Amino acid sequence: MHFKTVALIGRYQDSGLDAPLRRLGAVLQAAGCAVLIEAQTGSNTGVQDFPLASYQDIGKQADLAIIMGGDGTMLAAARELATSDVALIGINHGRLGFITDIPLGSADEAITRILNGAYVQDERMLLEGRVMRGDQLMASGLALNDVIINRAGRGGMIELRVECNGVFMHSQRADGLIIATPTGSTAYSLSAGGPILHPQVQALVLVPVAPQTLSNRPIALPEDSLLDITIRALGRVESGASVHFDMQALSNCQEGDRIDVRRSPHRVRFLHPQGYSYFSTLRSKLNWNRMLHPWDDPDEHAL
Template identity: 50%
Template sequence: MPKTPGKCIAVFAKHGASHRQDSWRTVVELLLKNQFKVLVSDSMLNARNAAAAEKAAVGFKFASIEEIRKKADYAVIMGGDGTFLGNARKLADTHIPLLGINQGRLGFLTDIRSDDIDPTLIETLNGDSISESRHYLTGQLLRNGKVIADHIALNDVVISRGIVGGMVELRVEVDGHFMYDLRADGLIVSTPTGSTAYALSADGPILHPSLAGIVIVPVAPHALTNRPIALPQHCSITITVTGGKQTGVHFDMHTNERAKVGDQVRIEVSQKPIHLLHPGRYDYFAMLRQKLHWSATPTEVGHRTRGLRDSGHAK
């Protein structure tokens, strides 16, 4: 693919980052040097640094999410998976490809290491890349048949017990068919993307991102026979709260709602995917080996990872 100078790149950094912070400014300068137009999300600003940041903006512009949604061709998100998820939801119904730079701990979604930004970022934006679509969940909280909350989640929707009281009690239905009643600490409804997050820690299976499916994973169920189950992507899942106190409904653990007994949570997979952009050397299984510490003694690999030891999925 030919180089694409002049394309507009939106840069997202963690909220409250300093306008003098080297990391995101280094990325902006690298993009400008390679003739890209740059918009930096104003979501990183706070009241104390906004004025100073505006003055320091040379060659780029701080922009609202509305302007970014209209003008950006790509979005570069700097931070951990939480920062990536938060900004991905803001761009969920656009066709803007998302590319992550890892400044967090694990970084399942942020492919480029902070010490490998140059030249990997520019190579990826100029076409040495792998494009991938990921579907997200839409979740509605209903009370007396009326929708009182409506959110999306790229990782998972979690129904959990409150900090006071015992287990949460739930009735789970799939496409109108009763599946089971559950007493547990909670229930996770996860996308393949989220299968390496909370669902994995609750003994759920890992789903390859290309699989069109949903995973339902009980958290510490009262009956040990309640096991995780994978369902087709087209399913509609309805979860009714039948017991428990201060039951919480969490969307990517970012947005939280409180559910009462009798409330329902309706979850479906969105028909509009989120588009991710990986470096050309991206290897999903190398990523899993690195992040989950598979293979205690890494072996030499002789393909597109430049013949180096298996130490990173985007090295």
Template identity: 50%
Template sequence: MSNLKTKSAKHFKKIALVGKYQAEGFAHMLLNLANILKNLGCEVFLEAETASNTTISQIPSIPSSEFHANIDLVVVLGGDGTMLGIARQIAGQNVPLIGINMGTLGYMTDIPLQDVELVLTEMIKGHFESDVRYLLEAEVLRNKQVIGSGLALNDVVVNRSGISGMLELTVHVNNQFMYNQRSDGLIVATPTGSTAYSMSAGGPILHPSVAGVVLAPIAPHALSNRPIVLPNDATIVIELIGGKDVSVNFDMQSLTQLQIGDQIKICRSNKTVTLLHPVDHSDYKALRQKLHWNEYPSSF
């Protein structure tokens, strides 16, 4: 899907907060965020799991399954892992997300914690850019029966355990045989996920507006087995034909154990999530900052 960015004058009234509640000092930061939003005239709720893991009782809670009918905006306080978790839960609900980064490495949670009051004030007033991201959906088949399924905003990963040997996979794309592969695993990544595990395995970085899917092998036996970018509408079927202690996971957050002969069918989902960024957001600036690319004065 294209990385559509538009300005909007919409004012968000009902806002749900989701957070990395394991972080030190999280409750204090969450209350400060809630007060900023209340001062802007917003009604604030805590996502139910976040609420159950904090001592905050003065803010009402709401489960993520009810966001679509009751919430205008979700604000995530944490990192990309926290954003991935809630994005998968509310995908397709047409509720946008804003990410506030508590750490250092965050592509989707792109607002630094120290800038939150200034930046959020402008965004709540309607000064933001909208960025639509697509997800992958996958089914795990055993003897033609579905034994597992999942959504992934970043990636679907087939890999072995740390103590087992290489695995062997057969890959078909749109019903055409692609290859047999011996490796430690295979990553199927969206453009969003191209800066995650896929990049660590040597895969290319895709701009969010690129309509493609990355296949990146993990430590392949044949060095000629390189990452490849497939069309956005590709249907990928991966079959496990050799290996022990093999699993498939979705955004590293849900997992299904595999047996020889199991197949994973992966395609683009019709569900999307919308990320909101400050008006000065730049994907290239984010890459420079997060990956420490060299930056020189420009005459442009």
């Protein structure tokens, strides 16, 4: 037995989540695991079959947390459990599912295989950032996907000054700037024209959002880079600027505010069933060459 205590976390806003949670809990108990259910998940789904636990309790007691939902649910759980050593498994009950990669229909079989030791481990880096106004700390947070600085309302572009390790990089006028991890490279960063970074590439990527000058291009930086971004001007933006940690927002930033971003000392551990392939996930989610040569794809049924 590799995992003695397993926590269940779900996107409790979804209807019909109670049945798969109960079924998965029964699979875990049959395998000899003690089962906890995250408190809000249990209260909102009506699943009272297992002890309710806060994220703090899960971090102290659980060896494994299974997240049933979309990538947003996984992002929230990863931030909450980042300082613990709890491994995470994602079951897709959402739409896209880059990091909740196990289909709901095959969840019971996949979890049983993982409990029996047939899994691969995948460690992901986190970012930590803070918003400073002079010497005053305005906000701080962790991000598995990205830290984003953008205009908070209608109006003109914002002007940002970017330094890396104390060295001036550039100033840019744009709708915003994305600082993404390899995990976040398939999220907003990809939509804004950034590259896909394999999870084993230890780097950050900076991606401008709708820059005024087309020569402002995405750039990949070493993972130990220390970034200082200063809001130089807000132009005609009516509502100021905002900073997002995995889409958790701090609004009403002012000219002169500084956003510091660096790699967090904490990491997130994902577990996948044995045979998991990152490239298979990309083929599935991005429909890479899906209709061209299906015989090249080992995930396709043989013709």
